[in-house]
Amino acid sequence: MRPIDQEICSLLKVRKIGGMELLFREYYKPLVVWATTFLHDTQRAEDIVQDFFVKLWEKPYSALLPETLKSYLFTSIRNLALNQLDKIDPLRRACDVAYCDSPWNEYDNFEDEVFRSVEEELEKLTPRAQDVIRKIYLEGMKYKDVADKLGISVATVNSILVRALKKLRQQSDNNDKLAIYLFFLEKSLILEQ
The missing domain is CATH 1.10.10.10 (Winged helix-like DNA-binding domain superfamily/Winged helix DNA-binding domain)
Structure with missing residues (x-):
């Protein structure tokens, strides 16, 4: 567990904006890169990550733990990206999932x-x-x-x-x-x- 994840979770649990700022600074770019591997579209990837951060702030995930923060973020973004692919083209998603469904551990x-x-x-x-x-x-x-x-x-x-x-x-x-x-x-x- 990284100390920064501990700090992010502590601040988010008490609804401090500093928690969102740290989360953004630490994870925004890696999450956009991760979403782009599925969507092949940086603008859509940025939109997904930004929407996710807004929803996380509006309705915080109560069981957010520092030990699982990174996996929660990457799994959530992957799922949102795959849902976006379903809306765009369900057949493309089937092809991309076979190609990109390696665990976020590789990243x-x-x-x-x-x-x-x-x-x-x-x-x-x-x-x-x-x-x-x-x-x-x-x-x-x-x-x-x-x-x-x-x-x-x-x-x-x-x-x-x-x-x-x-x-x-x-x-x-x-x-x-x-x-x-x-x-x-x-x-x-x-x-x-």
């Missing part, structure tokens, strides 16, 4: 593998670069907050980040998984600014 294992690979590559960076990348991408801190915490300027944070990402990109030439992860990191960087 989970891939995510863990990618994360381990990224951690190995991060270890090759300077401690300062590691710290900046972890604070921005893994903890979701803003550049200004990182600068304040480390006692450096925002420009220095940006400079460290640019150099670190460049080095990671160079290291990723022989590592497709890291290249995929960096793609999503850079995409989230563009979206946040």
Whole structure:
């Protein structure tokens, strides 16, 4: 069980909006990717995930447990995506289910593998670069907050980040998984600014 899942469940049980914000930040992109594997349509996948989050907020699932949060989310999104396929084209769903009905564990294992690979590559960076990348991408801190915490300027944070990402990109030439992860990191960087 991840500490973030514990925090999400605790906040959602007392109906704190911070729980939804954490849930969104932690799971939105992976759930959209997961739904897209069934729908082959990113816009529909985003709609399904957003609708699911709204319904979860309006009528919370009372038995939400940190140990099962991830499986609940991925299973729910898979079922919603398959229901959407039924509405679009029942025959297509029959074909896609045979192709995509592998358990979400495959996604989970891939995510863990990618994360381990990224951690190995991060270890090759300077401690300062590691710290900046972890604070921005893994903890979701803003550049200004990182600068304040480390006692450096925002420009220095940006400079460290640019150099670190460049080095990671160079290291990723022989590592497709890291290249995929960096793609999503850079995409989230563009979206946040």
